Amino acid sequence: MKLTIDDVRSRFIKHFNGETGSIYAAPGRINLIGEHTDYNGGFVFPGAVTQGMIAEIKPNGTRKVRAYSIDLKDYDEFSIDDEKGPRASHFRYIFGVVREMMALGVPVEGFDTAFAGDVPNGAGMSSSAALESCYAFALNDLFGDNKIDKMTLAKVGQATEHKYIGVNCGIMDQFASVHGKKGNLMRLDCRSGEFEYFPWNPKGYRLVLINSCVKHELVGSPYNDRRNSCEKVAKAVAAKHPDRKIETLRDTTWEDLEEVKDEVGEVDYKRAKFVLGEKDRVLAVCDALEAGDYEKVGEMMYQTHEGLSKDYEVSCEELDFLNDVARDCSVTGSRIMGGGFGGCTINLVANELYQNFVDTAKREFKAKYGKEPIVIDVVIGDGARKLC
Numbered sequence: 273m274k275l276t277i278d279d280v281r282s283r284f285i286k287h288f289n290g291e292t293g294s295i296y297a298a299p300g301r302i303n304l305i306g307e308h309t310d311y312n313g314g315f316v317f318p319g320a321v322t323q324g325m326i327a328e329i330k331p332n333g334t335r336k337v338r339a340y341s342i343d344l345k346d347y348d349e350f351s352i353d354d355e356k357g358p359r360a361s362h363f364r365y366i367f368g369v370v371r372e373m374m375a376l377g378v379p380v381e382g383f384d385t386a387f388a389g390d391v392p393n394g395a396g397m398s399s400s401a402a403l404e405s406c407y408a409f410a411l412n413d414l415f416g417d418n419k420i421d422k423m424t425l426a427k428v429g430q431a432t433e434h435k436y437i438g439v440n441c442g443i444m445d446q447f448a449s450v451h452g453k454k455g456n457l458m459r460l461d462c463r464s465g466e467f468e469y470f471p472w473n474p475k476g477y478r479l480v481l482i483n484s485c486v487k488h489e490l491v492g493s494p495y496n497d498r499r500n501s502c503e504k505v506a507k508a509v510a511a512k513h514p515d516r517k518i519e520t521l522r523d524t525t526w527e528d529l530e531e532v533k534d535e536v537g538e539v540d541y542k543r544a545k546f547v548l549g550e551k552d553r554v555l556a557v558c559d560a561l562e563a564g565d566y567e568k569v570g571e572m573m574y575q576t577h578e579g580l581s582k583d584y585e586v587s588c589e590e591l592d593f594l595n596d597v598a599r600d601c602s603v604t605g606s607r608i609m610g611g612g613f614g615g616c617t618i619n620l621v622a623n624e625l626y627q628n629f630v631d632t633a634k635r636e637f638k639a640k641y642g643k644e645p646i647v648i649d650v651v652i653g654d655g656a657r658k659l660c
């Protein structure tokens with residue numbers, strides 16, 4: 273589906289007395305490499321996609337938000353002064369963003385809004401960050417004179433996940449959705465907040481996602497457990513080295529990890545091992561990209577998949593299967609993308625092998641699981657913005 277301004281405007285007019293407001297958009301994201309590193313203070317390498325969320329918003333002169341989800345055909349209204357907010361998660365994202373913007377001193381008032389998205393739900397492409405970033409950007413524009421900087425807007429979305437949804441996510445998804453730039457990936461150092469744009473124009477290769485359609489859902493998943501494991505290991509290292517500033521796994525070394533291995537136990541050791549390796553792989557991928565060495569980039573992607581599957585244990589049978597198909601088709605690089613527990617693989621494939629790969633993936637996946645996976649060609653797009 274290619275979502276247009278008109279899709280949203282026509283429903284807004286229908287639901288809110290024929291009047292129009294302002295329209296904003298924010299994208300989902302891909303991530304080339306650097307998974308589960310964000311909440312460990314490491315590096316990530318995402319880019320915004322052209323699929324995203326579009327919302328029309330008009331202040332209504334009350335203290336109420338009246339919200340219509342076009343995709344779910346669901347309507348609710350809630351007071352911005354209420355502590356509890358709505359129950360349904362698609363409205364809670366908006367409520368959380370409103371409350372967090374208010375906490376930053378933005379004089380948010382009531383508004384009418386209709387919203388829709390074309391980021392496939394549950395694909396691990398961060399439809400929730402798109403929703404949060406869209407409203408954070410919009411409220412900053414409508415009520416805050418755009419005084420809040422972009423990184424703080426990303427943190428508003430992240431805080432919404434933590435406090436209103438219950439997912440202790442890192443900053444990658446909201447960062448990418450707010451800062452995205454057409455044709456560019458971004459390397460973010462999640463410890464310092466520094467980032468740089470990397471033009472993404474791989475000569476002779478392309479990125480394609482294969483969506484297993486196994487629903488990726490972080491709410492209620494062991495995502496938070498993974499984060500707890502990492503924090504536990506970082507704390508164990510810190511206790512042994514009070515002289516060093518150790519806040520996250522980013523501040524630890526392979527030697528540190530071996531030192532606490534027995535104390536933290538096999539499972540948490542494996543989790544941390546993956547994170548330390550992934551931290552190095554992001555930097556290796558950046559070097560390889562600068563040297564135009566896509567084979568090296570691909571090799572790192574396969575290593576990430578292996579680690580996410582065996583050590584971090586956030587894969588599933590269907591994603592491992594798609595990864596094997598990629599290898600069999602000589603795809604340069606392939607791995608699970610995003611939080612895991614379902615969703616997509618991201619694949620770096622030479623142009624001449626593309627068609628055979630997607631045909632084979634569809635055919636073999638269908639033969640095994642009874643339904644075709646969905647092929648999503650990656651186009652790197654812009655971040656949160658006002659459309660009209």
Ligand code: GAF
Nearest residue numbers: 307308441442443444610611
């Ligand atoms: C999810 C989270 F929201 C991100 O913060 C990140 O941790 C990712 O999983 C894994 O890299 O998308």
